[in-house]
Amino acid sequence: DSLSNKIAAGEVVERPASIVKELVENSIDAESTSIEIALEEAGLTSIRVTDNGKGMSQHDAVLAFERHATSKISNEHDLFRIKTLGFRGEALASIASVSKISLWTSDGETEGTTVQIDGGVVLEKSDAAFRKGTDMTIAQLFYNTPARLKYMKTIQTELGHTIDLVNRLALSHPNIAFKLSHHSQIILQTSGNGDQRRVLNDIYGMAVAKKMIPFSGENADFKVKGFITLPEMTRASKNYMTLIVNGRWVRSYAVNQAVLDGLHTYLPIGRYPIAVINVESDPFLTDVNVHPSKQHIRISKEGELLSIIKSAVREAVKQSII
Numbered sequence: 001d002s003l004s005n006k007i008a009a010g011e012v013v014e015r016p017a018s019i020v021k022e023l024v025e026n027s028i029d030a031e032s033t034s035i036e037i038a039l040e041e042a043g044l045t046s047i048r049v050t051d052n053g054k055g056m057s058q059h060d061a062v063l064a065f066e067r068h069a070t071s072k073i074s075n076e077h078d079l080f081r082i083k084t085l086g087f088r089g090e091a092l093a094s095i096a097s098v099s100k101i102s103l104w105t106s107d108g109e110t111e112g113t114t115v116q117i118d119g120g121v122v123l124e125k126s127d128a129a130f131r132k133g134t135d136m137t138i139a140q141l142f143y144n145t146p147a148r149l150k151y152m153k154t155i156q157t158e159l160g161h162t163i164d165l166v167n168r169l170a171l172s173h174p175n176i177a178f179k180l181s182h183h184s185q186i187i188l189q190t191s192g193n194g195d196q197r198r199v200l201n202d203i204y205g206m207a208v209a210k211k212m213i214p215f216s217g218e219n220a221d222f223k224v225k226g227f228i229t230l231p232e233m234t235r236a237s238k239n240y241m242t243l244i245v246n247g248r249w250v251r252s253y254a255v256n257q258a259v260l261d262g263l264h265t266y267l268p269i270g271r272y273p274i275a276v277i278n279v280e281s282d283p284f285l286t287d288v289n290v291h292p293s294k295q296h297i298r299i300s301k302e303g304e305l306l307s308i309i310k311s312a313v314r315e316a317v318k319q320s321i322i
């Protein structure tokens with residue numbers, strides 16, 4: 001019902017960036033190779049996400065906004081080997097309850113569909129010619145929850161959160177072409193050619209990207225690969241370390257600390273690097289089901305992983321400074 005959707009919205013939908021995250025993750029789960037995000041007023045007026053993924057059938061296009069209607073988990077076994085970014089089927093219901101949505105989608109097999117939803121209520125659903133893929137606009141965010149709207153910071157702050165998010169999603173998916181724009185000004189554009197270093201280049205510029213040092217290490221359980229700057233080079237804050245586990249961007253204080261430990265074996269403490277750390281492991285060793293935001297991860301044998309990261313970084317830094 002609409003009240004429980006609004007309550008759930010409080011957990012999943014904190015600010016424009018959290019909506020962009022849910023929409024883009026849906027596009028990624030739909031196997032898109034191109035994802036465009038266009039914002040007006042940092043997303044408070046409008047967030048439009050256009051993809052070339054699987055799209056939805058007419059039936060699924062309305063079902064997608066029902067709570068717990070996920071197409072991604074079909075049995076209990078799936079729940080323990082989550083490959084998709086979404087799996088709770090809560091995001092769209094929550095977002096729909098606090099905004100006005102207009103959706104165009106087609107699975108390329110049946111007739112395309114357009115759906116208009118206001119505050120969770122379906123106003124219109126009709127046939128519409130549309131290519132395969134999905135185009136969703138979230139307008140007037142929090143128009144019916146003014147208390148939440150009041151918590152929004154400045155346009156610059158909200159935009160900053162979204163840019164940061166899209167940077168990290170682009171880094172975790174170098175094989176997807178991303179385009180982020182604000183009032184039709186392009187902020188980030190990646191090629192989708194699969195080269196993570198090129199994405200670093202698109203985000204941080206050539207001067208920084210070409211000086212990033214590759215590192216790698218592995219054991220039977222984990223494979224680690226990444227890039228790091230020597231901290232003298234940049235004025236990065238703590239927030240410039242991006243951890244990607246099995247293709248999913250997650251946060252881990254312990255991993256950041258392991259990177260810093262490896263770095264500071266040879267370099268002075270007090271400066272931070274720009275770094276991207278890719279970890280591959282059996283999904284059984286990782287659990288992202290800890291919090292609805294799916295941003296926190298529980299890693300079995302974490303100690304092993306931390307020591308691989310620390311020594312990989314230490315060796316790479318050592319090679320580059322001798």
Ligand code: ADP
Nearest residue numbers: 026030064070071086087088089090091092134
């Ligand atoms: P979840 O991602 O947890 O399954 P969501 O509420 O985010 O739940 O989305 C509900 C459903 O809507 C998804 O399971 C998917 O079937 C469909 N969907 C949403 N966005 C897209 C998209 N861009 N392309 C194809 N299907 C989508």
Ligand code: MG
Nearest residue numbers: 022026086091
């Ligand atoms: Mg989702």
